[in-house]
Structures are given as C-alpha cells and as structure tokens.
Amino acid sequence: MATKPAPSPEQSRHFLWLYALAAAGGAVSYVPFLTLLLPIRVGELAANDTVGVLAYIAFAGAVSASVSNILFGWASDATRNRQGWILAGLVLSCILLVSVRRTDNASELLALIVVWQIGLNMMLAPLAAWAGDCVPDMQKGRLGGLLAFAPALGALSGSLVTIPGLADADTRLMIVACLVAIMVLPVLIFGKPRPMPHLMRSSEDHERITVSRPRGTVARMWLSRLLVQIAEAALFAYLLVWFATIDDGFGDNQTAIVFTVVLGISVPLAILSGRWSDRHDRPVVPLAFGAGIGAVGLVIMGLSQSLPGAIFGYVVFGLATSVFLALHTSQTLRVLPRPETRGRDLGLFNLTNTVPSLIMPWLTLALVPVFGFGGLFFVLAGLAGVATILLLSLQHRI
Structure with a gap:
C-alpha cells in the first residue's frame, strides 16, 4: 500500500511576522523621506526651482534604484x-x-540621493530575495497579506514625523533612521527561519518540477504588475490635483486622510485574500480580481463629476490595487525559474516599481491637456484591464 508523501514544512509564524515588520521598515526607510522630508529640503535649497530640482532627483534616484537593486x-x-x-x-x-541636512546645494543633494538609493537597495534587494529562500508556496498568500502592512506603516510614519512641534528637520531624519533600524534588526537577530532546502534546489531540479507551468508565466506576471503600477503611480502623483479640480476646497489634509483610510482597510483585505489563496491553492485569482476591480474604480473616477463619486471611485481603485500589489509581491517568488538567481531576477521585477515613475509624467502630459483627467483614467483603466486578461490567461494557477 502506497504511503502519502510527507507534507511540506511550513515556515514559522515567528519568522513571517518579523519578516513583515522588516519589510515595513523598508517602506518606512523611503516613504516619509521621498514624499515629505525631501521636498521640504529641496524647497530650502532651491526655492526658485523646487519642481525642476525634484524632477531631476526623482529621475536620477529611479535610475540608481533600478540598477543597484539588480546589482x-x-x-x-x-x-x-x-x-x-x-x-x-x-x-x-x-x-x-x-546626512541629508549636511548638503549645501541642490547638486550635493542630488548626488547624496543617488548614493542613498544604492545603500537603500543594498538592504531592500536581499531582503526581498530572502523571503523566496524561506517561505514555501503554501504560505506565500499569507506572506503577501502581511506585506500589506508595509505601505500603511510607511504612510503612518510620515504622519508621525511631521506632527507639528514634535521635531525639527534634523531630528525628523534621525527618527526615521531609528524607526527603520528598530523594524529591520529583529528579523536579522531573532528571525532564525526554518531551513527550506526544497526552495533552494538547482535549476535542473526546479525546472523538472515546474515544467507544467504555462509558457510566459514570468513575463505575464511582470507585465501585469507594470501596468497596474503605472496607474498607481499616476494616482499617487496627481490625486490631490484631480480632487482640487472637482472641489477646490478639498486640500492636502483631506487627501492624506483618504490615502490613510484606504491603506489601513487594505491590510485586513490582503490578509484574508492571501489566506484564501493559500487554502484553495489559487494564487492568481486574487491578483486577477484586484486588477479587474481596480479597472472598475478607474472607470468610476473617469465618469465622476462630484467629489463623493470621485472619492468612492478612488477607494475602490485603491483597495483593489493595494491588495493586488501586496499579494503580487509574494506570488512573484513562486514563478521565478532559478533559485540561485532569485535576487537578480527580483531586481528585474523591481523595474515595475521604478519604470512607471518615468512613464507616468509623459502619459499624463499627453492626455490631460487634451482629454482631461477623465481621459487619463480611462486609459489607465484599459491598462488595468489588460493586466486582468494577462493574469486570467494563466488559468488561475501558477
């Protein structure tokens, strides 16, 4: 009588939670700085050309981040x-x-940001690959749900360090650095993940196991994330401007509240979706739903003529795509073909996070002056729709 194969070992919850805390520390390391503290410093050093200097820094930083993450x-x-x-x-x-406060002009600041991105991605790239070494496929949905804490805590840290009267400009940077260390160090010191040798098999063994996967799986996963990220980047950059065109009394504080609420609600949604995908072994289904519902939210935004409708459309889009991005990050680890090049390959996937910031401004400039924000949202909905089709073509399984 044949015996059933032993079940694959699971990674400890202890490690999963400490890893999720470290991933959130990665978000804290750049979200409050790039969105709040850096623009303030640029305004101090280049008050007459703040927008132009920020554009140069964003471009140089994106290139530096892309290359160093792969490296x-x-x-x-x-x-x-x-x-x-x-x-x-x-x-x-x-x-x-x-050291940002030690810069005396915009050129020094730009150079420092390029080097800072190198140091930042020296941390982020191996951290992302480490999950692929330690978390089995049966827990990748759960991992993706926990990763939804990262953007939420990144946004929350920005609100914390900018509380009026809490700290001066120098101290804000020190607070961010301390928060990052407090969040990342525990997994390095106390994580002690269970060994997962089956996740580190050679390319030949791995290819024999994954031979039944649909062709082009990696390419479709990469492209689907890129398309959704383009829409996400556009909304991140221009949501406040769009809200102001509908109601000029809707300011930055109200927009920040909408952002925070969406990110907060997305965490339990991502956790529930991730656990469902693990339980039913359907990792692509939540991704396809996330991209599809995100497209619906963009259509609602494109049709909205009132502030309540606009906010509702963004909430639909924001919740769906936040869940999509969190789960996509973990499920990507499932499809990479070679464990021995996992870090490099994840660096190539990271281009889906940096390339949209280079594409989005030109797309916006081409569409908004002619067709308005509605035209932009319809095009972005089309991109999210294509992402949905790409994911559905994987037959709900990877």
Missing part, C-alpha cells in the same frame, strides 16, 4: 549571504539619510 540582488545570490547585505545596506542607508 545587490545578484551579489546576495553570488555570496549566498542575504543577511550580511541587509545589515550593511541598513547601516549605510541610515547614515546617508541623516
């Missing part, structure tokens, strides 16, 4: 030492962050 992902593959690179990147990026 340090590859380095952590080659050395087989994720934790060492994470620690080195943590130290370097925190030191450079608190």
